[in-house]
Amino acid sequence: MKSESQQSEIKNKIRKWWDDPSQDYDGFVGHGVNSEVEKELWRNGIAQLLGHKQNLKILDIGTGTGFLALLLAEMGYGITAVDWSMTMMQKAKEKAKAAQIPVQFEVQDAENLTFPDASFDAVVSRHVLWTLADPFRASKEWARVIKPGGIVIADIPRQGSNSGMHHYGDEIGKKLPLGNGADPDEIIGMFKEAGLTNLNLKLLEKQGEQHRKTLIIYGEKI
Numbered sequence: 594m595k596s597e598s599q600q601s602e603i604k605n606k607i608r609k610w611w612d613d614p615s616q617d618y619d620g621f622v623g624h625g626v627n628s629e630v631e632k633e634l635w636r637n638g639i640a641q642l643l644g645h646k647q648n649l650k651i652l653d654i655g656t657g658t659g660f661l662a663l664l665l666a667e668m669g670y671g672i673t674a675v676d677w678s679m680t681m682m683q684k685a686k687e688k689a690k691a692a693q694i695p696v697q698f699e700v701q702d703a704e705n706l707t708f709p710d711a712s713f714d715a716v717v718s719r720h721v722l723w724t725l726a727d728p729f730r731a732s733k734e735w736a737r738v739i740k741p742g743g744i745v746i747a748d749i750p751r752q753g754s755n756s757g758m759h760h761y762g763d764e765i766g767k768k769l770p771l772g773n774g775a776d777p778d779e780i781i782g783m784f785k786e787a788g789l790t791n792l793n794l795k796l797l798e799k800q801g802e803q804h805r806k807t808l809i810i811y812g813e814k815i
């Protein structure tokens with residue numbers, strides 16, 4: 594168990610890493626931000642889980658440069674997008690403005706959201722769980738801010754991916770609970786603890802295409 598001050602030191606370092614303006618997040622092919630296959634998979638995956646109810650209010654956690662926020666706002670959902678890095682979110686804001694896509698952006702910590710309980714119909718998150726200093730606390734927060742009947746959807750970091758160490762080096766990487774990915778059962782357990790139920794896994798893949806497959810977890814609050 595890490596102390597509060599150790600935890601906040603880790604978080605400060607991670608936040609600083611994302612705030613470095615020399616990062617070219619969208620330019621790195623592995624992030625899939627400009628991949629049409631990646632967009633199609635998420636668009637279809639979310640539509641299957643949420644339907645085309647355009648009045649749904651969705652919170653995109655750790656929006657970064659806005660991959661999910663922009664995609665879902667284009668589909669007609671009402672999107673609030675949060676991230677703690679101004680640098681990352683500025684890029685998302687610029688893209689939303691250029692494309693005239695309405696998204697409400699806010700600086701927020703994924704582990705300590707300031708929204709009241711039951712504010713959203715759904716929480717979505719892509720490529721974020723692995724980098725959280727306290728994903729257990731975060732998932733409780735995500736469950737808290739959805740309405741009863743609401744749904745949390747997130748991708749599961751691939752086991753053995755070592756993203757924590759690749760991004761932040763050994764010192765920080767080793768301290769991230771999901772920094773080396775996770776067994777899906779571990780995430781199911783974590784989401785259950787957070788108060789979510791009817792938990793299921795779904796593989797986002799396109800037959801006949803060479804691309805990185807994504808395993809997502811979704812669960813409901815009753």
Ligand SMILES: C[S@@+](CC[C@H](N)C(=O)[O-])C[C@H]1O[C@@H](n2cnc3c(N)ncnc32)[C@H](O)[C@@H]1O
Nearest residue numbers: 611655656657660676677678681702703719720
């Ligand atoms: C790998 S990027 C993913 C960005 C985007 N979701 C995507 O799919 O491309 C991770 C993002 O999570 C943000 N992040 C990490 N920890 C966070 C926290 N505790 N609160 C808010 N944002 C956080 C980072 O600033 C970064 O923008």
